Amino acid sequence: MIHMRNITKSYEMGTQVVHALRGVDLDIAEGEFVAIMGPSGSGKSTLMNMLGCLDVPNSGTYTLDGEDVSQMSDDQQARVRNKRVGFVFQQFNLLPRTPALKQVALPLMYAGYGRSERLERAQEALRKVGLGERMDHKPDELSGGQQQRVAIARALAVSPSIILADEPTGALDSQTGTEILDLFEELNTQGITIIMITHDQEVADRAQRTIWIRDGVIVNEETNEHQ
Amino acid sequence: MNISESFLTALDSLLANKLRSVLTMLGVIIGVAAVIALLSIGNGVSDSITGEINAIGTNLIIITTDFDNSDGYQTLSQVDVDALSDPLRAPLLGDVAGIAQGNQEVISSGRSTNVTVAGITPNYFTIYNMTEFQGGDGLTQTDVDTRARVAVLGATAAEDLFPDEYAVGQSVKINGVSYEVVGVLAESGSAINNTDSNIYVPLSTAQSRLYTTRTRSGEKAVSSITAQAVSAEETDAALEQITEILRAEHGITYAADDDFSLISQGDLLETFNTITATLTAFLGAIAGISLVVGGIGIMNIMLVSVTERTREIGIRKAVGALKRDILIQFLLESIVLSLIGGLLGMTLGWLISLIAGNALDIPTVVDAGTVALATGFAAAVGLVFGIYPAWRAAGLRPIEALRYE
Structure with a gap:
């Protein structure tokens, strides 16, 4: 479902030009659980932003479900982020002072669902991640693991085909991290494609396939032997 | 969304x-x-x-001497009042009243106050909507005809001069002469022409005892004339009528300026x-x-x-x-x-x-x-x-x- 060909991206950081991606080719099939690994500065976060339509490449083509994303307008990209992709960030990125149910309902609101359907779907998503009892809690009333679960529920709410996770366990202790990875695995078995960025080999081992990136190019990939 | x-x-x-x-x-x-x-x-x-302004009266026009063009004389007199009162000459005017007024020291038993004393004719009270009395009554034509030494007090004036007594029937001294108080006006509260603190005496009495100025032609002068236009719409035409009549009365030649000035209630408003x-x-x-x-x-x-x-x-x-x-x-x-x-x-x-x-x-x-x-x-x-x-x-x-x- 994902086909990237010769994607490049460079930024200007002050006077310096940083070449974050220097020609990436990447194919990911539907239903895969892929880990992208690399040291910091390797371009893995930039790659994930491209995959999630948060950023556009300088050159190259990116087709998602047969559509050329690199040619889309801002609003069309927003629609892709809204309906087809769910993001999970290292820092959770929840809205401050907002109860869990409203957080999860947010993408549904932008997708144009009515009030009652929105609440229904948000509740369902929260139950799916095991937070059925904490729908009215605000972020500062939840633990890190619970906040990440809210973020995952938010990513799930519009039933996307892909979940993009940027260091989803980076801010969590290993016990909680394992629980989150279990959740991803479970979602993967339900048919959702999961692409996860990490620098932790143990975390990457939970995926079916690991892709290594360094200095803006893919240097290696291997399929994991699973238990 | x-x-x-x-x-x-x-x-x-x-x-x-x-x-x-x-x-x-x-x-x-x-x-x-x-x-x-x-x-x-x-x-x-x-x-x-x-x-x-509206409470003062209805469609009033006030005529005063224009001292810039009068060589220091008062120019208005009873002759003008009579001319303006003539319905044939001035069909657009209703009541017309001449007033002779000035400041006087007024003394009652043991009290004195310095107020405006106005010499008026009875129609003054109707023109200025002063028809309510606390006690007694207004001035009569007989009072004017006989130069009676009678006075009507504004509410504040009465309060100042007779704080503890019923003013009607008492007497006040104006310019050394005694006047009998025949009426006290109800309070009007008007801040515009201060009627409450004024004292009113017959015009003829005022002209012979208080304000004896004469016009150039020797007529007894009035300080102002108040005329009432028949309607608000006719006020402008009434102003023209007054100008015409007064210029004729005063013998003002075509090129000369008016020796009087006019202001209507509408202008004031x-x-x-x-x-x-x-x-x-x-x-x-x-x-x-x-x-x-x-x-x-x-x-x-x-x-x-x-x-x-x-x-x-x-x-x-x-x-x-x-x-x-x-x-x-x-x-x-x-x-x-x-x-x-x-x-x-x-x-x-x-x-x-x-x-x-x-x-x-x-x-x-x-x-x-x-x-x-x-x-x-x-x-x-x-x-x-x-x-x-x-x-x-x-x-x-x-x-x-x-x-x-």
Whole structure:
């Protein structure tokens, strides 16, 4: 479902030009659980932003479900982020002072669902991640693991085909991290494609396939032997 | 996302920052309150002046000597009054009254006061709507014909001269001569011609004992003549009629200037209205400036808010908010802020105008126009000063907004 060909991206950081991606080719099939690994500065976060339509490449083509994303307008990209992709960030990125149910309902609101359907779907998503009892809690009333679960529920709410996770366990202790990875695995078995960025080999081992990136190019990939 | 959803989202985020919202609103609250209060007080003052002028009488025209063209003589006399009273010569005039007045020391038993003593004819009281008496009665034609030494006191004058006694039947001394008090007028409260503190005596008596000035031709002078036009519409024509008759009476040649001047109640009203309207507009403009300052306050806070909430904007964009959604959300936030501020300001302004109206004893009026003006202005302030911050928020790149610490 994902086909990237010769994607490049460079930024200007002050006077310096940083070449974050220097020609990436990447194919990911539907239903895969892929880990992208690399040291910091390797371009893995930039790659994930491209995959999630948060950023556009300088050159190259990116087709998602047969559509050329690199040619889309801002609003069309927003629609892709809204309906087809769910993001999970290292820092959770929840809205401050907002109860869990409203957080999860947010993408549904932008997708144009009515009030009652929105609440229904948000509740369902929260139950799916095991937070059925904490729908009215605000972020500062939840633990890190619970906040990440809210973020995952938010990513799930519009039933996307892909979940993009940027260091989803980076801010969590290993016990909680394992629980989150279990959740991803479970979602993967339900048919959702999961692409996860990490620098932790143990975390990457939970995926079916690991892709290594360094200095803006893919240097290696291997399929994991699973238990 | 539809507009009511955007509205709820805006309301949500305003409620999440109550203190900041209230502080931001303060500028608009004060601005709108100032506009409402000042405009309504201005309108109240204007109404009360109009009321006072109208209370003096109906369609009055006051004729006085124009001393610039009279070689120092009084030019008006009973001859003029008679000429203007002639229905054949002056069909547009009703009652006409000559008045001879000046300041006199008036003494009662043990008290004295310095007041205006006016020599008048009985129709003066009807022309000036002074038909209510606390006690006794007005002057009669017989009083005038016989140069009777009788006086009618204004309410305040009576209070000053006879604080503990019933004034009617007592006597007062004016210029060393005793007058019998035959009537005391009811209080009028008019601030315009001060009728309450005046004392009235027959015109003939005044002309022979107090104001003995003569015109150039030797007639007994009057200090002013009040004529009543038959209707408001005919006032201008009546003014012309008076001018024509008086010029003929005074033998003024074609090229020479009038030796008298005219002012109608309508002119007076217009003059005062122009003054109060200018004052009201001026006060309103000052209040308007505070509203603009309030608007800049909103813009300031909204800009801070956009920066502070960059991450929130990034999150919203990451989960699919369109540029338009963000724009509308922030725009609505500032409009809601200024509208609520406008409503609170309106209430506050209304309270201030009530209190001020009581304190100044004027009928303050908060009319629909004022309310519409203030509300419209408040909404416009929110819109105008909200556009730039909202546009800034909507233009943020999602990836940069998410990275913002």
